[in-house]
Amino acid sequence: MQTIHNIKSIYAGGACGGGENHLLFFSERSSDLAEAQKICGSCNVQMACLAGALERREDWGVWGGVIFWDGEPFYRRRGRGRPRKNESSLPIEANRAELWQLVRSA
Ligand code: SF4
Numbered sequence: 001m002q003t004i005h006n007i008k009s010i011y012a013g014g015a016c017g018g019g020e021n022h023l024l025f026f027s028e029r030s031s032d033l034a035e036a037q038k039i040c041g042s043c044n045v046q047m048a049c050l051a052g053a054l055e056r057r058e059d060w061g062v063w064g065g066v067i068f069w070d071g072e073p074f075y076r077r078r079g080r081g082r083p084r085k086n087e088s089s090l091p092i093e094a095n096r097a098e099l100w101q102l103v104r105s106a
Helices: 007-013 019-025 030-041 046-056 096-105
Strands: 061-063 066-069 072-074
Touching (some): 030 066, 046 061
Antiparallel strands (some): 061 066
16 A cells, blocks of 8 residues: 655545645544544545554644544544533544554555
8 A cells, every 4th residue: 555645645635635624624623523534434545644644643633534633643532521421432542553553454
């Protein structure tokens, strides 16, 4: 699998395509980030994008369906305030080693 290093080429080749979606991917709102992750889910360069983000140790943004927040990967971010009743109790932090395993097995 080829890793994409250039950010512009990632967006150009992906489902996000740059443009108006770009702000969703770097928003501070958890609902925007979740929306961005949905777009990644239908992207044909998702694993290459994730690999690139892991290699570059991205600080911020949604890359390959994973949220990078202050340098750490997350599967999801909670909104502010108390969790809703129907909110999952699953861990929200992602493990870098597991993400690399996912990329390599793709
Ligand atoms: S995986 Fe997500 S961020 Fe990466 S190119 Fe595809 S849509 Fe864009």
